[in-house]
Amino acid sequence: MLSVNYSLSCVTFDPKGKILQVEYAKEAVKQGSTSLGLKSNDFVVLVSLKKSPHDLASHQEKVFDIDDHMGIAIAGLTADARYLCKFMRSECLNYWYTHDSHHPTERLIGKIAKKAQIKTFHPAKRPFGVGLLVGSVDETGTHLFESCPSGNYYEYVAMAIGARSQSAKTYLEKNFEQFTTLSWQELVKHGLKALKASAQETELSEHNVSVGIVGKGLNFRLLNNDELRASIAEISDAMDVSE
Amino acid sequence: MLSVNYSLSCVTFDPKGKILQVEYAKEAVKQGSTSLGLKSNDFVVLVSLKKSPHDLASHQEKVFDIDDHMGIAIAGLTADARYLCKFMRSECLNYWYTHDSHHPTERLIGKIAKKAQIKTFHPAKRPFGVGLLVGSVDETGTHLFESCPSGNYYEYVAMAIGARSQSAKTYLEKNFEQFTTLSWQELVKHGLKALKASAQETELSEHNVSVGIVGKGLNFRLLNNDELRASIAEISDAMDVSE
Amino acid sequence: MLSVNYSLSCVTFDPKGKILQVEYAKEAVKQGSTSLGLKSNDFVVLVSLKKSPHDLASHQEKVFDIDDHMGIAIAGLTADARYLCKFMRSECLNYWYTHDSHHPTERLIGKIAKKAQIKTFHPAKRPFGVGLLVGSVDETGTHLFESCPSGNYYEYVAMAIGARSQSAKTYLEKNFEQFTTLSWQELVKHGLKALKASAQETELSEHNVSVGIVGKGLNFRLLNNDELRASIAEISDAMDVSE
Amino acid sequence: MLSVNYSLSCVTFDPKGKILQVEYAKEAVKQGSTSLGLKSNDFVVLVSLKKSPHDLASHQEKVFDIDDHMGIAIAGLTADARYLCKFMRSECLNYWYTHDSHHPTERLIGKIAKKAQIKTFHPAKRPFGVGLLVGSVDETGTHLFESCPSGNYYEYVAMAIGARSQSAKTYLEKNFEQFTTLSWQELVKHGLKALKASAQETELSEHNVSVGIVGKGLNFRLLNNDELRASIAEISDAMDVSE
Amino acid sequence: MLSVNYSLSCVTFDPKGKILQVEYAKEAVKQGSTSLGLKSNDFVVLVSLKKSPHDLASHQEKVFDIDDHMGIAIAGLTADARYLCKFMRSECLNYWYTHDSHHPTERLIGKIAKKAQIKTFHPAKRPFGVGLLVGSVDETGTHLFESCPSGNYYEYVAMAIGARSQSAKTYLEKNFEQFTTLSWQELVKHGLKALKASAQETELSEHNVSVGIVGKGLNFRLLNNDELRASIAEISDAMDVSE
């Protein structure tokens, strides 16, 4: 009975100083399918496992472009992600028109975090039920940020979020030190291997995987089906060999 | 006691990160009578089983035209569907006056999804208790979308929603690969067969079935009673033979 | 405990996807005294059993004129009905001044349904606790609609609502096929017989029965006491004979 | 537990389709001291038993004049009655200034009923806890209306409301047929006898009884103490004799 | 459990038709220290037992002047009384400037009652937790009114409110008939005797008693300490003798 009441509203702390609605919103992120990101000095790669509600459906996109220099991968409530995605795109556009340059990454992350924090401040709102991995390149180099329902954000060299992301994280922890100087093609392979680790029972294919890349001299774009198929085949061979 | 409290408001996550009111609204869709859609390269067909509250009543329409190039089939709360239907019609009209062309399908679906997502953001609102199958044809080809109470939407080649839609889905899964090049007449037959699968105890007739068609060079329209009677007769014969 | 909480507000679905407040408002309709309607190609007749709170009181009117071409019979909360009645009258009047013609029936029904649906969308409102049978004649012929607390509406050839309406419905189901070409006098007799079936213990009289008629070339009006007395006598004789 | 929750707000139906707050407001009327009204073709008489909170207090008035042609007797919350009384007086005044004639009775009753119905439509309001007997004379003759917390109203030839009003009603039922042609003096006597029936243990006197009269050619007025004393004496003698 | 829920808001009737919050506010009046009033044809006297939170504190005033012709004695929440007192003073002042005469007593009482009734009409308000005895003289003679949290008011010849007021009431009931022609000095003595009856264990003194007087040709004023001491001494002697 106790914990229930504390958890019903964002403007209520529980006796341990937690805002439970924020904790539960994080749970919504954990239920989303795996998304991950990793970066080298020159490139950032975002990789997501796409979900499909049914065999007859197309898969739901999980990686979105925000701007030439920025993209996101999501885990959690897609509808909330679309809301934030729209906000980010319009901020980047406005910035471009005003300053004639790309929106600095951390400042945009800060704006999202502020939006998220406000949601934890009003009784008539709920936290966003989605986590974002933001990959971008700007004057200060390549960046990989995670934005959380709590209004916190963190910078990473590589990170995985969503359901069963633990195996992906383990892979990334083991290998992140060698990422620094890799080409984007190599980063994509590591990303797919990490995703494979989390999604062992799901056969990866160009239909259920999304890969977004951005880097110095490389505008953000999603890999097309041919590129995806080739990359997946490559890592499958490699893994078969390694077994 | 626990799950009850979490379920009372849209702005409340439960400890598993679910917004239960959204789950329950989906249940309202599942209680609606069956609607289904299927498409070929050139045509989309929407088929619904119409409900009648009483033998003395006319059947309640389940397939609605939105525009020359678009129609919807619904499952769930009819009153909510009327609300969304009106919105879609007015959006299409506005688009036509502004751009002198049809409203691109996915953009309109996106607008509905945004409307639905907002309903999950305010404590004083409830999610829409209706699912839509949207069939349309635009410059990018034929489309079949499903829009959900959660603010999610999916693209399908064929899909069935509502009560006992499982049998219809099974039929569509078995046969969807041959739909690609069919004429709308053939699609209608497959649609009726799929509906028949879900509604075995109900005798299909021109009174309790609605069929909407749209395609390249074919404005959206509902089949009239004669066409319906003929098509139903045809599949009955075919099925009698096949038995 | 469970169902209670779900039922307290219109903006709350229960786990089965029902809005219980709407269900309970329908119950208010079922508690009202019987009203029924039936139609031929040229006429619509509305018949109600009027309630009286006490022997010393006059009976409360249950059939109301809306316009020359339209009337309603109600079951449920009279106070809510008056609210809707006033709305319909003013819509008809406005339409007349604007278009110089009668308000098309289904469009007006649509407006009421929208009003009712909105009541199921806000936490600070309650659904209307009344059901309406709307009889009208317009360019598309004679119409008999039922408008429900849920925001749904249905077209009928004959229908009965309110307490113990089952027997009336049974009578109408048995006989509706012969209504098509009847004069309004014959329709009135069938209506009174159907009402008699539902109100067996209550002696019908000009005091506790209301009958409204409308048709091609016949403005909506309520039968006066003499007409009522005569009609009731006629069916009583007929029924005595038939016994 | 169940019925409690349903009863807390006007915008909540219980599973039987009742708005319990309205039912409880009616109970407030039943707790008020007895008021009654009766009418002949030419006169209406309102009679109330006045309550006194203490022997040292004057009795609280229960019959109020609204206009030359109209008065009310109340049962229930006096404070709510004052609110409605003020509303009625100002409506009559406005009507007089606008139309130079008396406010038609039923139209004014309709306005009160609308006010009462709105109170049952908003969660932040409560129904009026008072019942009104309205006696008036206008172009359509003499009228006796009852207005209820539910927003319903009824026309009567004679009626009693409030605590222990059953005996008064029984008296009125037995005798109402002879009221039609009576003078107001005779009506007053019948009214006092009916009141006496309800208030057997209370000695009627000019201090605890109020009588209002209105009729054709007779502006509404309250009987003065001498008239009251005389009338009460008369019926006491009569009743002593009849015993 | 039942009565609790009904009692939480003013806009909630309990099943017996009571607004419990109003009942509880009356209880706040009953908890206040005794105030009483009594009147003759020419004078009104208000007497209060003043409370002191501590021996080191001055006693809290319970009798207040409103205007030349009017004063009040209170029982209940002093803070609420101050609010009403301020309202009454400003109404009297406005009336004086507008009409160049004293505010008629009952009309002012009516305004307070309306203010109190409104407090019982909104969920976000609470009834006033204070009872007022209003003593005044105007063109219609001397008046003693009680204004209640319910929005009711009563006129008295003599009345006592607050804690242990029963003994004072008993005294007043026994003696009120001889008050009619008394001088204000005699009324004061009766008032003090009645207060003494209620406050037997408390020694009356000029410090804990307030007496306000008003009458024909006598502006409202509080007795000063000397007058109080003298009057108290007089009744003490009298009572010693009578013992």
Place this chain on the structure above:
Amino acid sequence: MLSVNYSLSCVTFDPKGKILQVEYAKEAVKQGSTSLGLKSNDFVVLVSLKKSPHDLASHQEKVFDIDDHMGIAIAGLTADARYLCKFMRSECLNYWYTHDSHHPTERLIGKIAKKAQIKTFHPAKRPFGVGLLVGSVDETGTHLFESCPSGNYYEYVAMAIGARSQSAKTYLEKNFEQFTTLSWQELVKHGLKALKASAQETELSEHNVSVGIVGKGLNFRLLNNDELRASIAEISDAMDVSE
């Protein structure tokens, strides 16, 4: 269960006529550290025991100057006190600019009381959780007032509030009669002795004691550390001797 519900909102009376939230706010005052005041004909002295959250912290000020002629000592929530302190300062300033004289004490106390009473009138507010002792000198002499969360205020010759204030009150009760003609230096000694009585285990020092003085010809000021040290030493000697 009962008392809980009544206590949750200021706009709720409990069945005994109490507003429990006000009672609980008083409890917050009782939990504050001791503050006391005492006065002679010419001076008022305010004394507080200052709290420190930690040995490393400076002590939190408990005595504040409002104006040349007025200061306050507080017990309860410091944050609420700051709010009221700011209000009082600004009122005094405004008064000065408007009237070119000091704000009369009781009128300012009345304003605070009104502010406090309003807090007990709205469901969305809470009472102030702080008690004020206001010491001042104006044209009517020296004053010592206490302002409570309930909106009540009292005048005292000497008073102590806050935790363990009982012993201080006992000291003041025993000695207040000799205060009348004392110099402020003597009053300070009595004040410190009373504080000592309440804070027996705490060693008084210039760090944890605040003393404010105001009087005829003496603007309000806080004693400085030297004066405090001297005074404390003096009473310690005196008490050692007296033991």
Place this chain on the structure above:
Amino acid sequence: MLSVNYSLSCVTFDPKGKILQVEYAKEAVKQGSTSLGLKSNDFVVLVSLKKSPHDLASHQEKVFDIDDHMGIAIAGLTADARYLCKFMRSECLNYWYTHDSHHPTERLIGKIAKKAQIKTFHPAKRPFGVGLLVGSVDETGTHLFESCPSGNYYEYVAMAIGARSQSAKTYLEKNFEQFTTLSWQELVKHGLKALKASAQETELSEHNVSVGIVGKGLNFRLLNNDELRASIAEISDAMDVSE
């Protein structure tokens, strides 16, 4: 059950006069990682242990610059801290433009406290879940303040807040007396030693420690990695020796 209800809203006192939501917000501060501050006559040093959600993440900054003369270290909800940080920066900037000088420290602390107190005054808000240590130098010397969720603030010579801060406090209590004349380099060492005491199992490094310094003639700045590494090495050596 009891304490739960009282704790749900800031506008609710519990029976002991506590606002539990404020107590719980303080708990959020206690859950944050350790931050501490210490000062000499000329310098203030802020030291924080930075948290990292994961090995792959950068550490979250805990020390922020506000202005040339001021910085803060935080414990608790980072998102709330960012909100307050932004507020402080903008206040300092405004002050600078208006007065051409630094914002006086205590006045700014007062503004934050007011912001925090208001959060405890409205039902639709929650207290800030963060504690601030504010270090600054202004015309009145060096300052170290703590600002709490309750709206209270305290001045310290040295203080530690957050999880396991007890050991740091103990260290500071033992040594604070020698801080008065230290250089900032010496203060940093003491700060790191105190932090080490609280974070025994965590190896301090330039990655998980932040140190901010400000002083007379020294603008606020964060130590860079080299300085941090050097300082940490120094104290490690010292402590090894001391063991």
